Amino acid sequence: MKLDLNGRRLQVDADPGMPLLWLLRDVLNLTGTKYGCGVAACGACTVRVDGQAVRSCITPVSSVVGKRLQTIEALGTPGKPHALQLAWIAEQVPQCGYCQSGMLMAAAALLGKTPQPTDADIDAAMTNICRCGTYQRIRLAIRRAAGMAPNGVARKAKK
Known part of the structure; x- marks a missing residue:
């Protein structure tokens, strides 16, 4: 094949x-x-x-x-990490880390389809289970990667 x-x-x-x-x-x-x-x-x-x-x-x-x-x-490389990987680090998402590759791939699929997701979009797309319970950090990291403020409002581009 x-x-x-x-x-x-x-x-x-x-x-x-x-x-x-x-x-x-x-x-x-x-x-x-x-x-x-x-x-x-x-x-x-x-x-x-x-x-x-x-x-x-x-x-x-x-x-x-x-x-x-x-x-x-x-998804990214050590020299050029994906925006989600950088956001995951900035928001200190991983604890045990076991679910992280699946979470990142689900988040990448979400942002590929919906570049500025709402909380409802994030909740609907992120059906993966994190046994450490870092769901709020995951949401913040997705917003960060999407260029959004923690409240879900799009950030203005820097000039």
Whole structure:
């Protein structure tokens, strides 16, 4: 099967019914995407498929052939982090950190679709579970990455 993963074209030899999560972690050694529950409830395995947040633990590899896949490994780099990664650090979002790659990918999908999300947009899109309970920090970080003040109002661009 041919995949477009993190901007690269790959030929992979895998069972078409294999969950995408296991292809990423076990075959391609991209371990940033985490296994959490295995039933698409927690979101630790979230990746983007054609820009949409997708739970990779229940997504068969065959369903993503011909689509653009992005994992946390391609969200930003140490030299050029994504705005969400910078906001996550600034708002001190992570505690244990296990859910963070899935949270970041879900937030990236949200901002890709809704660049200036309301609290309702954030709440609807961020269905991932954080056992540490950093939901308020996550909301602040998404607002920060979107260039919004903590109250949800768009900040004026600096000249």
